[in-house]
Amino acid sequence: MTTTILSSKTKEVIIGAGHPFVIIGERINPTGRKLLATEMSAGDFSRVKADARAQVQAGAQMLDVNAGIPLVDEPAILAQAIKLVQEVTDVPVSIDSSIIEALEQGLAAAVGKPLLNSITGEEERLARLLPLVKKYGCAFIGISNDESGISEDPDVRFAMAQKIVQRAQDYGIPKSDILIDPLVMPIGAMRQAGQAVFRILRRCRDELEVNTCCGASNVSFGLPSRPVLNGTFLAMAIANGLTCAITNPLEETIKRAIMAADVFMGHDENCMTWIQANRDPTAAPTEGGRRERRRAQH
Amino acid sequence: MTTTILSSKTKEVIIGAGHPFVIIGERINPTGRKLLATEMSAGDFSRVKADARAQVQAGAQMLDVNAGIPLVDEPAILAQAIKLVQEVTDVPVSIDSSIIEALEQGLAAAVGKPLLNSITGEEERLARLLPLVKKYGCAFIGISNDESGISEDPDVRFAMAQKIVQRAQDYGIPKSDILIDPLVMPIGAMRQAGQAVFRILRRCRDELEVNTCCGASNVSFGLPSRPVLNGTFLAMAIANGLTCAITNPLEETIKRAIMAADVFMGHDENCMTWIQANRDPTAAPTEGGRRERRRAQH
Numbered sequence: 001m002t003t004t005i006l007s008s009k010t011k012e013v014i015i016g017a018g019h020p021f022v023i024i025g026e027r028i029n030p031t032g033r034k035l036l037a038t039e040m041s042a043g044d045f046s047r048v049k050a051d052a053r054a055q056v057q058a059g060a061q062m063l064d065v066n067a068g069i070p071l072v073d074e075p076a077i078l079a080q081a082i083k084l085v086q087e088v089t090d091v092p093v094s095i096d097s098s099i100i101e102a103l104e105q106g107l108a109a110a111v112g113k114p115l116l117n118s119i120t121g122e123e124e125r126l127a128r129l130l131p132l133v134k135k136y137g138c139a140f141i142g143i144s145n146d147e148s149g150i151s152e153d154p155d156v157r158f159a160m161a162q163k164i165v166q167r168a169q170d171y172g173i174p175k176s177d178i179l180i181d182p183l184v185m186p187i188g189a190m191r192q193a194g195q196a197v198f199r200i201l202r203r204c205r206d207e208l209e210v211n212t213c214c215g216a217s218n219v220s221f222g223l224p225s226r227p228v229l230n231g232t233f234l235a236m237a238i239a240n241g242l243t244c245a246i247t248n249p250l251e252e253t254i255k256r257a258i259m260a261a262d263v264f265m266g267h268d269e270n271c272m273t274w275i276q277a278n279r280d281p282t283a284a285p286t287e288g289g290r291r292e293r294r295r296a297q298h
Numbered sequence: 299m300t301t302t303i304l305s306s307k308t309k310e311v312i313i314g315a316g317h318p319f320v321i322i323g324e325r326i327n328p329t330g331r332k333l334l335a336t337e338m339s340a341g342d343f344s345r346v347k348a349d350a351r352a353q354v355q356a357g358a359q360m361l362d363v364n365a366g367i368p369l370v371d372e373p374a375i376l377a378q379a380i381k382l383v384q385e386v387t388d389v390p391v392s393i394d395s396s397i398i399e400a401l402e403q404g405l406a407a408a409v410g411k412p413l414l415n416s417i418t419g420e421e422e423r424l425a426r427l428l429p430l431v432k433k434y435g436c437a438f439i440g441i442s443n444d445e446s447g448i449s450e451d452p453d454v455r456f457a458m459a460q461k462i463v464q465r466a467q468d469y470g471i472p473k474s475d476i477l478i479d480p481l482v483m484p485i486g487a488m489r490q491a492g493q494a495v496f497r498i499l500r501r502c503r504d505e506l507e508v509n510t511c512c513g514a515s516n517v518s519f520g521l522p523s524r525p526v527l528n529g530t531f532l533a534m535a536i537a538n539g540l541t542c543a544i545t546n547p548l549e550e551t552i553k554r555a556i557m558a559a560d561v562f563m564g565h566d567e568n569c570m571t572w573i574q575a576n577r578d579p580t581a582a583p584t585e586g587g588r589r590e591r592r593r594a595q596h
Contacts, residue, residue: 187561187562187569188568188569191564191567191568192564193562194561194562194563194564195562195563195564198537198562219562223569223572223573223576224572224573224576224577225554225572225576228554228555228558229558229561229572231530232529232530232533232555232558232559232562233558233562235530235533235534235537236533236534236536236537236559236562238534239496239533239534239535239537239538240537256523256526256530257526257530260526260527260530260531261530261534263485263492263527264485264491264492264493264496264517264530264531264534265492265493266489266490266492266493269489270486270489271485271486271521274521274522274523274527275521275522278521278522278523279522
């Protein structure tokens with residue numbers, strides 16, 4: 001079984017089928033968060049720091065950092081956010097941008113071995129980003145789409161993943177430094193979106209022998225009771241081989257589904273993590289998680 | 299894909315990988331329910347009828363009926379319970395006993411095409427019960443253990459399932475009338491219990507091409523927050539091919555996990571069932587399901 005190792009200055013995180021599921025906190029992302037976007041543009045990173053601390057406290061083993069704000073100097077803001085996140089927490093970071101220069105400055109700012117998020121199968125991006133991955137010795141998320149867009153056919157998406165892995169190996173990047181994102185589409189718009197992802201995950205595990213990562217929130221877009229859907233989707237994806245996800249650990253329903261999934265994958269020895277989390281009444285009440293959520297919102 | 303069809307006087311239920319998950323209500327079972335046991339022994343079936351109605355209202359497409367009370371005439375009580383359940387509801391029944399005579403009287407009392415629960419791989423039981431299944435033209439649950447007990451090795455349990463299917467076919471019973479129960483052990487006592495079940499489920503689906511059924515509650519024995527564990531386990535089992543379960547539809551957390559799993563398996567067209575259940579504030583509140591549970595307890 002392939003293991004992917006990321007690190008901060010002081011901590012190592014192992015991602016792999018034989019290890020507990022890894023949560024990469026998704027909250028440091030100005031997309032859809034107007035207030036955060038305004039503050040980050042103005043150089044106010046207080047919320048970034050608070051979000052970083054809260055997510056790690058809630059169980060994120062890594063943090064995704066995104067600074068995608070229109071009309072700003074994204075590379076500079078991303079680099080600064082990464083520096084600050086690493087000052088207030090001790091977890092590895094995932095450097096998240098669609099702008100190559102921002103990824104590059106993020107890599108320069110990151111300590112330890114970060115995750116580069118992400119590289120699609122588009123030729124230009126492969127050619128510019130894979131040498132960066134090699135240069136910095138980081139790991140990266142490969143996204144199974146290319147110039148032609150996102151295919152609905154899981155086997156076409158898998159072929160794209162295969163191409164990314166091949167190209168990375170051509171640059172001397174080992175499989176253990178590649179996480180494939182199967183691309184999670186909204187289930188409300190595409191009935192086979194779940195089954196497609198499950199199939200890609202199984203093929204990545206069994207045929208490509210690489211680890212996988214997905215953003216899970218998209219799957220429930222437009223539907224009611226999203227946390228239950230997201231948590232159930234993640235548990236089913238874990239059952240099909242998913243090894244980590246960019247998601248919200250402050251959402252108790254999601255976090256508990258992931259913890260329960262770890263129990264059933266045999267990754268929670270003697271169920272100690274589950275028992276501890278469910279014994280402490282301030283950490284995880286028996287039903288609904290109201291107390292935890294209220295606390296987390298402060 | 300194999301489909302199993304059960305029926306009541308007026309309704310057909312289809313079990314199979316291409317269909318929504320089927321919940322078989324588990325509540326009509328005196329094991330661990332002293333009051334119910336006392337009432338049933340005394341010929342008072344009011345609670346049996348109330349439990350039958352409540353479970354069907356909560357989404358059970360079938361009802362398991364068990365009358366396992368020590369020192370009573372179990373065959374007569376089981377037969378009477380089955381008759382009454384069929385009077386107050388219109389769903390197919392699962393006739394549940396470890397006593398062959400009780401199963402036989404249950405079969406005689408049942409209307410439509412019931413499910414016989416269950417036949418282990420023990421030679422004597424195969425020899426006595428398979429002819430009954432053939433005679434009544436019912437379906438049955440085959441349990442993957444035998445005289446030697448329950449193996450921890452999923453492949454040994456699968457071999458037992460294979461033997462049961464072979465014997466049934468020797469009697470002219472088609473695969474479509476066989477549901478295999480992979481035997482769910484407590485995860486707190488056996489770390490690989492989840493993975494073992496997932497493997498047996500996949501092999502039953504891919505190699506034996508039979509549908510599967512399990513009792514899910516056992517998996518969380520001794521652990522806190524059992525409904526979350528049971529619901530997550532079922533979702534992961536569904537992702538591995540499980541087609542129905544004997545469980546408690548009155549437990550909102552479990553029911554919602556199953557409904558969400560149906561969404562991701564592509565079995566909830568346009569997510570209409572999910573949207574309806576989560577839109578109606580009296581049927582399924584956004585968080586925790588408190589109202590639903592309170593109502594169900596009446």
